[in-house]
Amino acid sequence: ELKVEQNPLFLSMQEGKNYTIYCNYSTTSDRLYWYRQDPGKSLESLFVLLSNGAVKQEGRLMASLDTKARLSTLHITAAVHDLSATYFCAVDSWGKLQFGAGTQVVVTP
Amino acid sequence: KAGVTQTPRYLIKTRGQQVTLSCSPISGHRSVSWYQQTPGQGLQFLFEYFSETQRNKGNFPGRFSGRQFSNSRSEMNVSTLELGDSALYLCASSLAADRGLYNEQFFGPGTRLTVL
Numbered sequence: 001e002l003k004v005e006q007n008p009l010f011l012s013m014q015e016g017k018n019y020t021i022y023c024n025y026s027t028t029s030d031r032l033y034w035y036r037q038d039p040g041k042s043l044e045s046l047f048v049l050l051s052n053g054a055v056k057q058e059g060r061l062m063a064s065l066d067t068k069a070r071l072s073t074l075h076i077t078a079a080v081h082d083l084s085a086t087y088f089c090a091v092d093s094w095g096k097l098q099f100g101a102g103t104q105v106v107v108t109p
Numbered sequence: 110k111a112g113v114t115q116t117p118r119y120l121i122k123t124r125g126q127q128v129t130l131s132c133s134p135i136s137g138h139r140s141v142s143w144y145q146q147t148p149g150q151g152l153q154f155l156f157e158y159f160s161e162t163q164r165n166k167g168n169f170p171g172r173f174s175g176r177q178f179s180n181s182r183s184e185m186n187v188s189t190l191e192l193g194d195s196a197l198y199l200c201a202s203s204l205a206a207d208r209g210l211y212n213e214q215f216f217g218p219g220t221r222l223t224v225l
Contacts (some may be wrong), residue, residue, distance in 0.1 A: 033214075042216045042218045043199065043216065043219060044216075048213050088152065095142070095157055095203075096154045097152075097154060097214060098154070099143070099144075099152035099153075102151065
């Protein structure tokens with residue numbers, strides 16, 4: 001059974017500093033997604049990573065995928081308050097998304 | 110282009126009742142998946158429908174069922190509700206006909222179900 005582990009589960013960030021969220025998964029897959037969820041809201045797609053070595057960047061967020069290590073990272077550069085949310089990685093297993101537990105991010109001044 | 114819509118957005122039911130949730134996918138999307146989100150279990154896959162057929166199923170009891178109509182709209186039904194069924198139910202739609210291919214899923218706003 002595919003398992004997806006995210007860490008940390010909670011991240012208190014200081015504005016202006018850099019942080020990384022890690023997503024490890026247990027079986028072979030070359031399709032991984034990152035989503036953001038604000039409290040009480042649905043999931044917003046951030047990145048789609050489809051091959052080994054894929055790197056995507058949008059604003060202060062950058063995601064990468066290493067399929068050999070079964071690891072994806074979400075790097076946050078110079079955190080700002082607007083990035084406070086819960087971030088999920090999800091591994092695609094034949095159309096079924098297996099989600100990590102999520103990382104709750106709180107950015108403080 | 111309109112996104113995924115779900116109705117109702119909020120629902121309160123009592124134990125033992127049944128409930129039906131509805132999802133309209135993005136125009137042109139033929140695959141609809143359902144997920145349950147709870148604080149304790151996180152996001153869990155319920156099932157996926159494609160062209161009116163259930164194509165994939167998660168580990169939920171038979172009280173959870175679904176169907177898809179010819180216009181790709183989908184409904185999910187939960188019978189004999191239990192307290193533990195209280196959750197945010199999310200519907201997602203995607204284009205892919207082949208599950209082995211890239212299959213980005215777009216999520217609706219969710220239906221928050223409370224069971225009393």
